[in-house]
Amino acid sequence: MKMLRIGLVGTGPWASSTHAPALAAHPDVEFSGAWGRRPDAADALASAHGTTAYADVDELFAASDAVAFAVPPDVQAPLAARAAAAGCHLLLDKPVATTVAAARDLAAAAEAARVASVVFFTLRFAGPTSAWVSEQAATEGWFTGRADWYGSFYSPDGTSPFSSPWRAQRGGLWDVGPHALSVLMPVLGDVTDVTAAAGQADLVHVILRHTGGASSTATLSLTTPAKASGVTVELRGEAGTALMPSGGGALDAFGSAVDALVDSVRSGRPHACDVRFGLRVTEILAQAEEQLPAG
Template sequence: MKRLRMGLVGTGSWASATHAPALAAHPDVEISGIWGRRPDATAELASAHATTAYADVDALFAASDAVAFAVPPDVQAPLATRAAAAGCHLLLDKPVATTAAAARDLAAAAEGAGVASVVFFTLRFAGPTSAWVAEQAATEGWFAGRADWYGSFYAADGTSPFSSPWRARRGGLWDVGPHALSVLLPVLGDVTGVTAAAGKADLVHLILRHGTGASSTAALSLSTPAKASGVTVELRGEAGTVRMPTGGGALDAFHRALDALVESARSGRPHACDVRFGLRVTEILALAEEQLPAG
């Protein structure tokens, strides 16, 4: 079968280190071009991968069968909505948007155009963690869970490659919150109630009720002191207590996400991490945000 012509939107650190190399290496994908908000960076990244630098994003969509996004969520949502309307399959970053309304518009556009979509929730595609989530989702009798994301990688002085205005503005709730929900929901069921409370700096605590009757908690931060940082996902139930393993690089995980999009585009079968799941995650985070103090 012919390779999927895939465009890339974005030229930042994720696009350069993960998205573009994975697209270039994938046997079922041909990079159709790159568009970014900085023309110089767009030209440099396009040259590195022997593809076209586009000044007009709609021209990139017209030249592509699918588009991968590596831009902030508030930039991604309206552009991806336009890409779907142009008939492009979507490989989206998390969160798909930072408002429920924008996420609903995107999901409606994808459904209306009949395009495939995959949201790159890293842990759902990294080998060890994706296998663990699948195993726990097939196990019954879960009583409670917790997902603690105490990140320290955000540097306000801009020294971290992950520093960005949108992370500084939205904090751990929106950046690592999607990771927590991406592993809790498949195992414990959809969220039927959420309570949120603010901690120090950007720390947010969530208490979640799930459709299975189980409950969970989440602690979400990007600004934890380095010596106190760490990630823990733990489940308790009739099978005992289990913890999510670590391991699996972002590049390998993104390659698996590409596999999933190619398969969904060719088969017409939706993926579990499609834009509708991305919408649900956004809705839950938006409900939590409403309960927090402004700013």
């Protein structure tokens, strides 16, 4: 079968270190071009990977069968809706949007255009964590879980080249909250009730009730002191206790997400992490945010 032409929207650190190298190296993909809000960055990224930099995003859509996105969520949502309307399949970043209205518009555009979609929830595509989620989802009797996500992007003693203004503004709820939901929901079921409380800085505590009666908690932050940072996902049930292993690298995980999109395009089967799941994650996080103090 012919190679899938995938273009890239975005030229920042994630696009340069993960998205572009994975697209350029994928055996079933032709890296069809790049577009960014900074033309000089788009030129540099395209030159590094032997593809074309486009000055007009719609020209990139016209030259592509699918488009990957590495831009802030509220930039991504309307651009991805335009890409879907142009007939492009979608490889989206999480969260798909930070407002329910924008996420619903995107999901509706993808459905109307009948395009395939995959949302890159890293832990659902990294080998060790993906296998762990599948194993626990096949095990019955879990009654509770917890996902503790203590990031140090914005602590005085912890910085990251992947920090960005939207993360600083929206905090851990919107940046690492999608990761927590992406591993808790496949195992415990959809969320029926949400309770949220604020802690220091951007720290948020979320309590979730799932279909079937299980419950879980998520503790989310990007401002944890570096020495206290870390990630733990734990399940408890009739089988005992299960701890999620460390994940693989982002580059390999994104390659697996590309695999998933290629398979969905060719088979016509929707992926579990499609735009509809992305919409559901945005709905749940928006419910949590409504319960937090303004600002």
